[in-house]
Amino acid sequence: MSLFKGNSHFHERFGPYFLLFLIVSLFCVFSIRLWYLQVYRGEYFSQKAQDNLQRRQPIYAPRGLFLDRNGELLAVNEPSYSLALIREDCPDIPSTLDQISKWTGIPSEEIHGEFQRGRSMVRSFENQIIVSNLTFDTLTRVETEAPHWPGVKVVVQPRRKYLQGEILSHVLGYVARANEEELKADPDLRLGDNVGKQGLEFTLERILRGSRGLRRMEVDASGRVLHQEVLVKPQSGQNVQLSIDLGMQSKAYELMQGRSGSVVVLEADTGQILAMVSAPGYDNNKFVFGLSHARWQELLNNPHHPLQNRSIQSTYPPGSVFKLVMAGMAHMDPDIRESDRVFCPGSFRLGNRVFRCWKGHGWVDMTKSLVESCDVYYYQLGDRLGVDRISEFAIKSGFGRLTGIDLPHERAGLIPTREWKRQRFNEGWRGGDNLNLSIGQGFTLVTPLQTARFVAALINDGHLYKPSLLLGEDQVDPLPLPWSKAARDFVYQTMIETVEGERGTARRLRKPGVVVGGKTGTAQVVRLLPEHMEDDVEAVEYWLRHHGWMAGFAHAGDQKYAIVALVEHGGSGSAAAGPVVRGMIDYIFDETQEKGQ
Amino acid sequence: MIDRQLFLYINWPMLAVIFLLFSAGVLNLYSASAFRVGDGTALTSFYNRQIIWGGISLTAMIVVMAFDYRHLKTGSWTVYGLSLVFLVAVIFWGKSIYGAQRWLDLGFFSFQPSEVAKIGVLLMAAAFLAKIAPPLGLKDLLKTLLVALVPAFLIARQPDLGSALLLVFLVAGMVIYHGIRKNVFKGLVVTVPLLLPAGWFFLKDYQKTRLLTFLNPGQDPLGSGYHVIQSQIAIGSGGFWGKGFMEGTQSQLRFLPEKHTDFAFSVFGEEWGFFGAIILLFLFCLFLYQIFICSREAKDRFGSLLCVGVFFYFFWQILINMGMVLGLMPVVGIPLPFISYGGTSLLVNFIMIGLVLNVSMRRFMFKG
Numbered sequence: 001m002s003l004f005k006g007n008s009h010f011h012e013r014f015g016p017y018f019l020l021f022l023i024v025s026l027f028c029v030f031s032i033r034l035w036y037l038q039v040y041r042g043e044y045f046s047q048k049a050q051d052n053l054q055r056r057q058p059i060y061a062p063r064g065l066f067l068d069r070n071g072e073l074l075a076v077n078e079p080s081y082s083l084a085l086i087r088e089d090c091p092d093i094p095s096t097l098d099q100i101s102k103w104t105g106i107p108s109e110e111i112h113g114e115f116q117r118g119r120s121m122v123r124s125f126e127n128q129i130i131v132s133n134l135t136f137d138t139l140t141r142v143e144t145e146a147p148h149w150p151g152v153k154v155v156v157q158p159r160r161k162y163l164q165g166e167i168l169s170h171v172l173g174y175v176a177r178a179n180e181e182e183l184k185a186d187p188d189l190r191l192g193d194n195v196g197k198q199g200l201e202f203t204l205e206r207i208l209r210g211s212r213g214l215r216r217m218e219v220d221a222s223g224r225v226l227h228q229e230v231l232v233k234p235q236s237g238q239n240v241q242l243s244i245d246l247g248m249q250s251k252a253y254e255l256m257q258g259r260s261g262s263v264v265v266l267e268a269d270t271g272q273i274l275a276m277v278s279a280p281g282y283d284n285n286k287f288v289f290g291l292s293h294a295r296w297q298e299l300l301n302n303p304h305h306p307l308q309n310r311s312i313q314s315t316y317p318p319g320s321v322f323k324l325v326m327a328g329m330a331h332m333d334p335d336i337r338e339s340d341r342v343f344c345p346g347s348f349r350l351g352n353r354v355f356r357c358w359k360g361h362g363w364v365d366m367t368k369s370l371v372e373s374c375d376v377y378y379y380q381l382g383d384r385l386g387v388d389r390i391s392e393f394a395i396k397s398g399f400g401r402l403t404g405i406d407l408p409h410e411r412a413g414l415i416p417t418r419e420w421k422r423q424r425f426n427e428g429w430r431g432g433d434n435l436n437l438s439i440g441q442g443f444t445l446v447t448p449l450q451t452a453r454f455v456a457a458l459i460n461d462g463h464l465y466k467p468s469l470l471l472g473e474d475q476v477d478p479l480p481l482p483w484s485k486a487a488r489d490f491v492y493q494t495m496i497e498t499v500e501g502e503r504g505t506a507r508r509l510r511k512p513g514v515v516v517g518g519k520t521g522t523a524q525v526v527r528l529l530p531e532h533m534e535d536d537v538e539a540v541e542y543w544l545r546h547h548g549w550m551a552g553f554a555h556a557g558d559q560k561y562a563i564v565a566l567v568e569h570g571g572s573g574s575a576a577a578g579p580v581v582r583g584m585i586d587y588i589f590d591e592t593q594e595k596g597q
Numbered sequence: 598m599i600d601r602q603l604f605l606y607i608n609w610p611m612l613a614v615i616f617l618l619f620s621a622g623v624l625n626l627y628s629a630s631a632f633r634v635g636d637g638t639a640l641t642s643f644y645n646r647q648i649i650w651g652g653i654s655l656t657a658m659i660v661v662m663a664f665d666y667r668h669l670k671t672g673s674w675t676v677y678g679l680s681l682v683f684l685v686a687v688i689f690w691g692k693s694i695y696g697a698q699r700w701l702d703l704g705f706f707s708f709q710p711s712e713v714a715k716i717g718v719l720l721m722a723a724a725f726l727a728k729i730a731p732p733l734g735l736k737d738l739l740k741t742l743l744v745a746l747v748p749a750f751l752i753a754r755q756p757d758l759g760s761a762l763l764l765v766f767l768v769a770g771m772v773i774y775h776g777i778r779k780n781v782f783k784g785l786v787v788t789v790p791l792l793l794p795a796g797w798f799f800l801k802d803y804q805k806t807r808l809l810t811f812l813n814p815g816q817d818p819l820g821s822g823y824h825v826i827q828s829q830i831a832i833g834s835g836g837f838w839g840k841g842f843m844e845g846t847q848s849q850l851r852f853l854p855e856k857h858t859d860f861a862f863s864v865f866g867e868e869w870g871f872f873g874a875i876i877l878l879f880l881f882c883l884f885l886y887q888i889f890i891c892s893r894e895a896k897d898r899f900g901s902l903l904c905v906g907v908f909f910y911f912f913w914q915i916l917i918n919m920g921m922v923l924g925l926m927p928v929v930g931i932p933l934p935f936i937s938y939g940g941t942s943l944l945v946n947f948i949m950i951g952l953v954l955n956v957s958m959r960r961f962m963f964k965g
Contacts (some may be wrong), residue, residue, distance in 0.1 A: 015774040019889045019905070022912060027882045031875055032922045037833040045833025049847050052830065385615040 003203060009325030045361030055125050056144040056191065059213030059230065062158045066172060066200070068246040069274075069471050073163055075172055075201075082192060083142055083152065084127035085334075087119065090112050097130075099149060101359070104131050118138040121183060121191045125219075127155055129192030130175060133289050136370025160194065160288045164246070166281030167253045170309040171244060171407070173199020175285035176291075188212075194288065196538060199309075200469060201241070203406045205490045210237035233420075240472040243272035252277040262310040262568040263580055264452035264467075265588075267555065268560035271456065271465025271475050273405075275584070276449070305533050312405060313414040315445035316566060319521030319573065320373045320505075321551045322394070322440025324458070324491055326371050329393045330381050331487040336488065338366045344376035355379055355435050370494045371504045375439050375519065382438025388391040390437055391417045396482040397464075398454045399446045404466040413450060416443035435488050441524055448566045456562035457481040457516075458488055458495075459553050495519055495553070506552065508578040514556045514589050518581065520573030521549030523566075543571040548576030561588060602685025604960040606699055607662075611887040615950060618880055618935040621865070625649055626938055628843045629857045629864040642645070643857050643938050650940040654947035661951030665959065669952075670727065670899050673720035677744075678716035683707030683710030684751040691755075699755050711760040712945045714748040715767070719906040719949075722768045727899035741772055743778055759931040763913055770909030771902060807928050824860065829924045832866035857938045859930055862922045877936075881915050891957040900956040907949045 037045065055176040066075035083100060090096050097115055101108040114130055122128040134142065139154065146152045160175045162168065175194040183189050190213070195209075196202040213234030217357040218227040256279035282299060291299075299307055308314055330336045346360035357375035361368070369377035382390065395401055399414030414420075417435065418429040436442030450469055457464045462481035481488070495517030498504040506518030524546055548570035552563045563581050570576025626644040669676075683701055687710050692700040699709050712905030721744050729737050737885035744892055753761035777785070797805070831847035840846065845867035857864075866874045885908060918933040920926030932939050934946050 014776060015905070016893060018774055018891070019885075019892070019908060023882050023885050023889065026885070026912070026916060027878060028925065029925075030919050031877050033925060034832070034866070034871055034874050034878070037829060037923065038874070039837050041833055042871075045830050046836065047835035048830045052827075053846055054898065224858050525893040 001104045008425075052125075053218055055217045055219055056231070057127065057217060057234075059215050059216045059234045060157050061210035061212050062236045063160060063175070063194075063233035064204075064208040064210065065239045067239060067241045068244050068249075069242060070245065070247075071241070074168055074242065074244075074246065075160060075162050077158035077160045079156050080132070081139050082129045082155045082157055083131040083134055083138075084129045084155045085115070085190075085279075086125060086127060086151045086153060088124040089152075090149075093151075096149055096152060097475045098147075100130060100152070103145065104134070104138050104204050106131065117180070123451060127153060127192075129155065132157075132192060134409065155192075157192070157194075160285075162284045162288075164250075165283045165285060167250055167277070168244070169199075169243070169281040169284040170278040170311065171199055171276055173197060173201040173203050173407075174287040176287045188506035197287070198284075199407055200242075202408050204240060208237040208240065211235045211552075236311070242469055243267070243274060243278070243471045243473075245274045246277035246467065246586065247591070249277060251275070251587040252580070252584060253279065253281065255565075255580045256567075259567050259570060259576075260304050260310070261565065261570070261580075262314070262448040262579070263565045263584065264311055264448050264563070265584060266452045266456045266467060266562040268456040268555075268562050269458045270468070271453070271463070271478065272468050272471070272473075274561070275309050276469075278308065278314075280304050280306045282306040302544055309407065309409070310566070310568075311448045312403070312407055312410040313447070314569075315411055315447055316442055316453065316547050316549075317442070317523040318399070318440035318446045319523040319549055320440060320545075321445060321451060321519050321549050321573075322438070322446075323370055323378055324401070324454075324495070324519055324551070325394050325397050326378050326381055326385075326390070326438055327366060327494065328397075328483050328487045328491050329385060329390065330366060332484050333385070336366075336381075336384075336531075341365045342369070342377045342380050343373075344374050345427045346376075348376045348379040350379070350383070350435060353432055355432070357438050366490075367494050367497065368503075370491070370519070371498045373505050378438040379435045382434040383431065386440075387416070387418055387434055387437060390434075391415045393443075395483060396479075398404060398457065398479065398481070399444075399450050403447075403453055405449060406469055410449075411447060413447050414443060415446040440521060448564050451566075452562045452564040453548070454481075455551050455553050455564060456560075458483075459555065459560050459562065460493055462483075462488060492517060499552075505574050506550065506578065508574065508582050509550075509552055509554075509585060511554070511582075511585055511589065514554050514585065515554060516554045516585060518550060518552035518578075520578065521551065522572045523547040525569070540571075542569050545571050548573040548578075550574070550577035550581045552581045552585075554588065556589060560586075602959050606961060608887065608891060608954055608957045611884070611950070611954065612885060613889070614880055614884045615935070618877075618884065619651060621877060621880070622861070622936040623651070624842070624938060625865045625868075626857055628845070628868060629861060630938075631720075646940065647938055647943070650943045653940075654944045657944055658947040658951035658954070660956045660959065661948050664955075666900060666903065666952065666955040667897070669720055669903075670724045673717075673724040676713075677717035677721040680710060680714040681748060681751070683713055683797070685746055687755070688711070688751070699757055709761055709941050710750075711752045711755070711757055713943045714752065715760070715764065715910065715945060716948060718745050718748055718764050718768065719910060719952075722771050723899055723902035723906050724804070725899070726771060726775050726902050729775075732778045733772060733781065734778055735781045735784070738772060738777060742768060744768060745751060753799075755802075756801060757930070758800075759917070759929040762929070763917075763931065764911075766913045767909045770912070771906050774905045774909075775902065812868060824919070824928055825924050826862040828860050828922050831860075831863040832923065835867040835870040836873070837871045839866075839868050839873055842868055844868060857916065859932060859937060861937045862919060862921055862933050865936065866922075878919075881911075881934075885912055888953050889954050891960075894960045895956050896960055900959070904953050904956055907953050909944075910949055 016233050055267055062077045065073060068074055087093060097111045098108055100516055101111045118128050142154055146154060161171060167194040174197055176197050178189045178193050180193040181428060183191060189195060196205040201208065213230060214232040216229055216231045217225045219225050248265055256263060256277055259279055261279055263275060263277045267274055286295065341363045344357055344361035344364050346357050348355045353407045361374040362371055362494055364374045364377045394415045402410050402412050421427055421429050433442060437444055453464055453467055461566050463478035465475050465478045466477065496515065498506045499509045499516045499518050504521040509516045509518045525544060548567045550565045554561050554563060563584050565580035567576035567580065623644050626647050630643040630810045686737045687699065687701050687782040690701065692702050699711060701708060701710050722741060725741055726745060745764045827847065831845065834847060845864055847867050865877060888904055888908045892901045892908060895901035895904055914931055914934050917926060917929055921928050931943050
């Protein structure tokens with residue numbers, strides 16, 4: 001019986017075709033869809049089904065430790081507890097978040113906000129860390145309550161602990177929770193991870209972090225773990241041994257107590273940093289724990305800027321320390337002899353301006369000009385040498401350029417040039433600028449580390465090393481100091497004379513049995529009258545006082561150290577920074593010698 | 598009562614197809630409710646209950662087959678009226694389950710009036726249309742649709758949007774089959790799309806979410822989108838040959854929600870793969886084709902329309918359920934006939950088949 005000719009009396013023209021059409025369409029559409037899902041994309045969905053079954057959870061790798069050059073621990077890891085949420089296991093996320101807020105005392109909106117921020121970054125069946133650094137109280141509360149709240153988990157992560165806090169804060173920096181940009185930029189980072197933000201923690205992030213391991217767990221839909229295995233073992237981060245000597249570092253910090261400034265001690269022959277202090281410091285542990293907004297504001301608004309690494313980020317006029325550069329240059333000039341003398345009446349006239357010296361020195365030769373720090377000698381020298389030669393020589397001597405230290409945010413300082421002044425002020429270079437440049441004032445700005453590196457180069461055959469914080473780091477291709485050996489020897493001897501000589505400005509560094517050389521500097525904050533400069537420091541308002549420099553070296557036997565101290569608003573270099581360098585020399589040659597022998 | 602002759606005319610191929618579908622359903626339910634892990638033991642009784650319901654339904658089917666369907670032409674008012682009464686009653690005395698008031702408890706037995714209404718509407722619409730010669734004018738069309746709209750409205754407010762829509766689609770299908778005047782048809786083509794946005798305002802929030810989720814399932818992968826995503830993973834991961842009976846990881850490990858009811862086909866697709874799913878799909882089409890044949894062979898317009906009604910009753914359910922499970926349609930709670938668990942649903946299915954067989958076996962019984 002044919003379908004449409006049968007003995008039915010009621011077939012309409014359209015109806016039966018309509019039903020047949022529906023049957024055929026049903027079959028076609030669904031079979032195509034089934035083919036698409038099961039055959040064409042079967043692999044993809046198989047993988048998805050596997051992912052459903054197998055949760056992968058990170059095994060945190062401990063961060064590499066920091067040790068000082070003697071193996072003393074500086075930064076370690078301790079367990080910290082975080083509260084995590086697995087969205088897929090959580091039947092009612094909003095009320096769970098409210099509950100978390102009750103446990104932790106963190107406002108509900110903050111918890112919800114944190115959850116929303118993080119949810120796109122963590123897959124639904126992985127731990128999404130909501131609150132880090134649980135306090136002990138919160139932890140016990142959560143541990144007892146969590147079983148009643150599916151999806152809530154306590155996760156143990158290693159957390160950084162800095163054993164020296166303020167003393168090493170500017171060198172080590174700190175780790176803190178990775179922010180959104182960092183998470184985006186680095187696929188290895190996961191929400192809730194800590195990442196180096198400052199100091200060596202930042203620059204050595206790759207080495208320190210290690211790589212997380214992976215644990216595979218088979219779970220059922222309610223998150224019960226059926227089986228687990230370690231897929232990838234975590235790799236601890238590498239330990240890093242610093243060139244820092246904790247004893248020297250602590251001593252330097254101690255000497256800087258109550259002052260702002262910087263102390264740098266370099267091993268001259270290697271460029272290794274033995275101590276690098278910026279005072280005041282800050283407690284880097286607080287950052288790891290999560291700094292409150294109020295505490296952060298307090299740090300930012302502190303007039304002494306504890307977050308500033310003064311050794312590499314603050315730039316100061318070098319003052320008379322710059323005369324070392326000038327003297328070296330003059331010594332190499334064939335037209336200038338050591339014995340050439342200049343008369344210093346206490347001031348120098350250029351055109352109709354008078355430039356002062358801090359005292360009248362009478363007849364001054366090259367040696368005396370350094371030892372007694374006569375400005376007039378250098379005014380004349382500057383006038384004669386000219387800005388172009390001076391700035392080129394100074395830059396080649398390591399000033400006004402980055403040292404390349406392994407720390408973030410280093411600043412180059414400034415050695416002014418004609419070109420620079422034109423661009424900066426739209427003005428030509430003037431004679432007076434020459435004079436200011438020659439005594440390390442005016443536009444010239446240097447960092448304590450640059451100064452220390454320069455001093456080291458004077459006593460290590462003229463190598464400007466990249467200052468290194470890592471013990472045993474190979475020093476490749478140091479920059480050559482553009483000085484003749486004779487010039488270096490001259491300045492070297494004169495610096496010793498500055499310490500040993502009766503009229504030397506660095507007499508306080510004198511130490512029997514140790515060869516010590518030095519140069520003081522006073523960096524003017526504002527132009528003050530000469531009578532404010534030496535003895536009357538206390539009378540001047542703090543913020544108007546000069547910065548005091550002392551750039552020195554000390555050696556006995558094989559050990560050669562460049563030691564530089566800068567004390568902000570300390571008055572003259574001799575009075576303010578001298579004792580700090582002296583303290584370091586005492587420490588190095590008394591205490592360490594005793595220890596070592 | 599039953600003429601021995603009639604027994605010879607029973608549509609055996611149809612029964613064979615139904616037997617296969619029902620068996621597949623029970624087998625699938627066995628797998629879906631037997632957990633290898635966890636505390637799912639409470640569900641293992643589902644397939645037993647389904648078998649018992651199968652027996653009850655079979656009996657009901659035989660009863661429905663027994664008397665001449667032409668009596669239903671006059672009886673349709675009674676069934677229809679009764680189902681309206683039940684639907685109103687459920688508003689006042691209904692049991693609330695999962696926030697929906699759908700069940701009427703008669704003490705020894707509770708049932709969903711919406712299921713009775715499906716039979717009532719079907720009979721009523723068939724009887725109504727049988728009296729009108731095609732094609733339908735606007736007035737008749739609206740009258741016929743009203744047959745569905747009154748109970749549909751009551752069901753929709755339970756709320757059970759799935760069942761309500763099913764009623765409307767059922768009658769709409771019958772009407773289209775019966776034939777509409779060209780002008781009326783053209784008018785509908787223009788007005789219905791305009792009415793759809795208005796319907797939006799009658800939807801509950803969760804229903805709106807479901808529709809939006811359907812349009813963009815990734816938007817809320819853990820909320821409304823979860824079912825559909827997990828269902829597609831289950832089916833897709835089945836591949837060509839499937840993971841094997843009771844081997845579906847998605848379903849066995851409870852990632853798949855509602856796997857014994859609305860999402861039962863996902864379990865089937867995961868375990869039997871493309872191969873099995875196509876066979877099942879083919880069986881459904883064969884089943885629909887059998888009903889279609891019955892409607893063609895019916896002796897009178899009423900009988901034919903009854904079969905067409907049953908055709909659409911099954912067609913829409915298959916379309917909507919599979920469409921939902923395969924991620925082609927929004928999630929609406931409509932079971933897949935014979936495969937999803939559900940006593941009342943099974944009973945109504947068999948009653949519907951009883952109607953078709955009734956018509957089919959009497960195809961030679963009387964003249965013109």
